[in-house]
Amino acid sequence: MPNYRTAESVSPKHPDKICDRISDAILDAHLAKDPSARVAIDVAGGHGTVFVTGEVTSRATDIDVSQVVRRIAGEVEVIERIATQSPEITQGVDTGGAGDQGIMVGYATHETKERLPLEVVLARQLNQTLYQRWPHDGKTQVTLQDNKIVSVVASFRHAKKNELEAATVEWIKSQKLAHYISSGRITRHAPEPKVTLHINPAGDWDRGGFDADAGLTGRKLVVDNYGPRIPIGGGAFSGKDPSKVDRSAAYAARKIALDYLKQFQAKEVFVYLAYAIGHDQPLEATAVVDGNERVVEGYDLSPQGIITLLNLKRPVYEATASYGHFGHSEFGWEKTD
Numbered sequence: 001m002p003n004y005r006t007a008e009s010v011s012p013k014h015p016d017k018i019c020d021r022i023s024d025a026i027l028d029a030h031l032a033k034d035p036s037a038r039v040a041i042d043v044a045g046g047h048g049t050v051f052v053t054g055e056v057t058s059r060a061t062d063i064d065v066s067q068v069v070r071r072i073a074g075e076v077e078v079i080e081r082i083a084t085q086s087p088e089i090t091q092g093v094d095t096g097g098a099g100d101q102g103i104m105v106g107y108a109t110h111e112t113k114e115r116l117p118l119e120v121v122l123a124r125q126l127n128q129t130l131y132q133r134w135p136h137d138g139k140t141q142v143t144l145q146d147n148k149i150v151s152v153v154a155s156f157r158h159a160k161k162n163e164l165e166a167a168t169v170e171w172i173k174s175q176k177l178a179h180y181i182s183s184g185r186i187t188r189h190a191p192e193p194k195v196t197l198h199i200n201p202a203g204d205w206d207r208g209g210f211d212a213d214a215g216l217t218g219r220k221l222v223v224d225n226y227g228p229r230i231p232i233g234g235g236a237f238s239g240k241d242p243s244k245v246d247r248s249a250a251y252a253a254r255k256i257a258l259d260y261l262k263q264f265q266a267k268e269v270f271v272y273l274a275y276a277i278g279h280d281q282p283l284e285a286t287a288v289v290d291g292n293e294r295v296v297e298g299y300d301l302s303p304q305g306i307i308t309l310l311n312l313k314r315p316v317y318e319a320t321a322s323y324g325h326f327g328h329s330e331f332g333w334e335k336t337d
Helices: 015-033 065-073 087-093 118-133 161-174 245-263 303-310
Strands: 004-010 038-046 049-057 077-083 102-109 138-145 148-156 196-199 268-275 284-289 292-295
Touching: 004 118, 004 148, 015 038, 015 049, 015 065, 049 065, 065 077, 102 245, 118 138, 118 148, 118 161, 148 161, 161 196, 245 268, 245 284, 245 303
Parallel strands: 049 077, 148 196
Antiparallel strands: 004 138, 038 049, 102 268, 138 148, 268 284, 284 292
16 A cells, blocks of 8 residues: 655744744743743734733843844734733742643654654755745645655745746755656656646735734644654644743653664654643653653653753744754754763
């Protein structure tokens, strides 16, 4: 039976990603002045207005939220509704406990140098390539059959169909996956699977981003994680300081997966962590290494232990809000022991 796998990627100017970037930029602004700031920022934006809400407890009291928003979203109306962290949550976090309950999933595979699923890497790389030429709202999608590209979708604002198609075909050629492309088209008589292109399939478009659609922090969870083949715990990352384990423990789970992939020379590793609010130790810490389950050992998986291990009290988060939180060598949780 043919093995189909599909993943998508969105550009940094996608309305949901604009909201993620704003949330993380506000977080970074606080951490730059107060590394112990408690931040949980959500953003909704669209059609000329950006609504910023959430909870912040920080010694940095001079953060210009409107300036941060407009740096990323342009000239928009900014509405702020930010309160301090709930005292009931604070009492659990102050003693070293998790800021919420939740399940976190880490993953690593040997099939790409990024240690991510091939379809995720290809969809992301295509998006990055096209975004360099059209730095606007855009989406890509790649479908594989038995690890060969059989379908590509690309839609980018301000890109003419013929130019976008030519750039996409050149990218496919560069992958060296032997699809026998000639004269800018996929030949119909190739022994490899025919590649079907869907380029601006709804037509060329010049309205995008907040001009065409609304965005929301945390709405691209599968893009942020490992693609649709791999389960996710459900918690969003952007806008949350590392006391929130749905972010920090997800990064720890990725690091453990990478470590185990290397340690056991494995093909695939899943890591599952689960927490209860106010408790400092995980309720579950399980790794599945090439199908064999084992207890995760040798890591301090308390929130503070994770923060220390990965040095997470730094303003490094805005960069994570574009092109996924995993597979980028500059992020500390991508380093293996």
